[in-house]
Amino acid sequence: MIELAKARAERLSASSGSRFFAVVALPLFAIYLVTASWTLPYHMDGLTNVFTASELAEHGDVLLEDHAVLATPQYLTKIAWITPAGESVAAQYPPGAAALAVPLYALWPDEPAPIRGIHVATDLPPVEFPMPPLGPAAITAAAAAATAIGLLGLAFRELVDRRIALCAAYVAGLGTGVWSVAADLLWQHGPAMLWIAAGTLLSAHHRQWSGLAFGAAILTRPHTAIVAAGNGLLQSIQERSIKPAVQIGIGAGLGLAGLVAFNAAVFGSPSITGGYSDVFATRAARLDMLEYFGNIALALVHPFRGLLIYSWFLVLLIPGLPAAWRKAPAWVRGSAIGGLAYFLVQLKANRYSGGDSFWGYRYPLEMLAAAAPLLLLSYTEWVRHQSETIRRIFLYSVIGSIVLTAAGAVVY
Numbered sequence: 001m002i003e004l005a006k007a008r009a010e011r012l013s014a015s016s017g018s019r020f021f022a023v024v025a026l027p028l029f030a031i032y033l034v035t036a037s038w039t040l041p042y043h044m045d046g047l048t049n050v051f052t053a054s055e056l057a058e059h060g061d062v063l064l065e066d067h068a069v070l071a072t073p074q075y076l077t078k079i080a081w082i083t084p085a086g087e088s089v090a091a092q093y094p095p096g097a098a099a100l101a102v103p104l105y106a107l108w109p110d111e112p113a114p115i116r117g118i119h120v121a122t123d124l125p126p127v128e129f130p131m132p133p134l135g136p137a138a139i140t141a142a143a144a145a146a147t148a149i150g151l152l153g154l155a156f157r158e159l160v161d162r163r164i165a166l167c168a169a170y171v172a173g174l175g176t177g178v179w180s181v182a183a184d185l186l187w188q189h190g191p192a193m194l195w196i197a198a199g200t201l202l203s204a205h206h207r208q209w210s211g212l213a214f215g216a217a218i219l220t221r222p223h224t225a226i227v228a229a230g231n232g233l234l235q236s237i238q239e240r241s242i243k244p245a246v247q248i249g250i251g252a253g254l255g256l257a258g259l260v261a262f263n264a265a266v267f268g269s270p271s272i273t274g275g276y277s278d279v280f281a282t283r284a285a286r287l288d289m290l291e292y293f294g295n296i297a298l299a300l301v302h303p304f305r306g307l308l309i310y311s312w313f314l315v316l317l318i319p320g321l322p323a324a325w326r327k328a329p330a331w332v333r334g335s336a337i338g339g340l341a342y343f344l345v346q347l348k349a350n351r352y353s354g355g356d357s358f359w360g361y362r363y364p365l366e367m368l369a370a371a372a373p374l375l376l377l378s379y380t381e382w383v384r385h386q387s388e389t390i391r392r393i394f395l396y397s398v399i400g401s402i403v404l405t406a407a408g409a410v411v412y
Contacts, residue, residue, distance in 0.1 A: 017154055020162065024169045025150030031174075032142035032183035035409045038134055043357050046137065046185035048080040048091045052098035053140075053186070054132035057105035062095060062266060063088040067129050075127055083275040085266050092275030094259055096195075096220025097188040100144060104136035137186040144190035145183035149173035151197035152372050158204050159332070159373060160380055168376045175401035176311050176368060177360030180409040189362055192221040193369040196335070199248075200370060203231050203331040207244055211251020217366075218255035219262075222272050223345055227370045228252035230338020231331065238330040283349050295352040296344070299363065305353045307364045310404060313397040316390070317375050320382025324374050327381050332373040339370025359408025 042050070052062050064082055069075060071082045071089040081092045091098070115128050153169035160168070173179060182190035195217035202210035214228035232248035256272070263274035300308050308315050325333065346363050354363045368375075383394050 017157070020157060020166070021150040021154055024153040024166065024173070025146045028149055028170075028173045028183075029142055029146035032145055032179065033139065035179070036138040036142050036183060037185045038138045040131075040134070041357075042134060042185060043187075043355075044077075044080050045355070046141075046187055048082065048093060049098045049101070049186040049188070050132055050134065050137045051080060051082070052091045052093070052095065053101035053137065054105050056095075056098060056102045062090050062098075064090055069127055069129060074124060078124070079127070079129075081275075085275065086268055090266050090275060092277075093188060094219055094222060094274060095262060096216060096218075097186060097191045099219075100191050101136050101140040101186060104139055105132070108133060108136050134185075141186050141190050142183050144194045145178050146173070148182075148190060148193040148197045148369060149178060151194065151201050152369065155197065155201040155204070155373050156376050158201075159377060164376075164380065168372075168379070171313070171398055171402070172368070172372055175313065175398055175405055177362060177365055177405070178368075180360040180405050180412070181358050181362045182365055184358070184409065187362065188221045189365045192217050192224055192366050195220060196224060196227055196339075196366055196369040197372075199228065200231065200331065200335040200373065203235070203244075203248065203335070204329070207232075207235070207247040209251070211248040212254065214248065214252040215255020215258070218252060219259050221366065222256075222259055223342060223349075224366055225252060225256060226342040226345060227335060227338035227366070230336075230341055230370075231334035234334035234337055235330040238333070244330075292348055295347045298352040299343075299347055299361075302352065305361045307361050310360050311401045313394060313401050314375070316383060316394045316397060317378040320378035321374070323381040324377035327377050328374055332377065336371040336374040339367040342370070343367040359412040360405065 037046075051064050051067055055062060055064055063085065064070075065088050067080070067082055068089045070078075070080050071084055076083075082089050083092045111133060114131050149169055149172055152172055153165055156165035156168050159165075178190075178193070181187065182193060195213045199210045199213035199217065202213055210231070211228065214224070214231070217224040217227070228248055229252075232245040232252070235244035235248075236242055259272060259274070260270045263272070264270035267274050298305070300306055303309060328336075343364055343366075350363075352363075354361060379394075383391060
């Protein structure tokens, strides 16, 4: 009888979790679909993944021979990030983000791929290449971002009651660059957030599976390996056991091994960087700490790319982080530490801005996915216990962040 009762409770819990996920993810998916980019112009990072996804669906490989002109010196980095790969060309990115869109590209109704003639600069002639439809990419981007927030909502339910978890999920989904950036087009960020959220959620009770989710994140954005390492190592330290690190490390290691094998097959070298240039490694190794600290400051408060400019409410969560840390279980702490380390490495290896032609800030998105449960505890352990004035300021900050994000997502 006890076992039957336990099984029934588990089924009810799973059913309740499924309903909660749907209540979070489905409305966000609908909103994201309406505001996603379905037509040109399209950011070159996302367009690169579009080319790869279409090629995988149509021919089962990642070699972009029909787009080889985009890897020639005069057009390189002007339209898409396509680079020489053996005797052919390929996207410089790992395959994770593009792979999510492959099923839709395979099922999408056949339509002739138009040849685009695009002027990329006044001193260059128009360049022609086949252009896949953007519909599958828009749907995939919206679905990945909505799923990521739905999974974060389930992680929130591990920590707080249903009402607060639901509100927090919608704040994360509408008051940050998740809406205006990740859900807009086929970036790497939405898929990476999805796998980070899944890995963080699973690490609470199913560490043997969480590593596989983190491994998928590595195949999407390689340096998310830092999030997996933070999660596994901190849990091992807190439990004084190597078991959590091994459980998470095995799955994450499979993802890393898959990335190295992919790069060896496509680019001829068993590396982590693949088609990326060595400029990122050079920047990471540079000892100019003044520039680095400037990058960090600009990442937080620059008027056009500052994380705290677009998502004001985060400012009021900072003072509550010590109280949140004391309350947080190991899986929450581990992902938060890993997410922060990921962001700091990103800022060391690259410019703070993350480019242009998008609304909000894209580099912190993976960190926010990893740190979201800790940030929620900062609210419950600190903001909720402050004066009515502070709580009202926080509420207005949330509303302001959502309005500002919506302006970019709808209009920009």
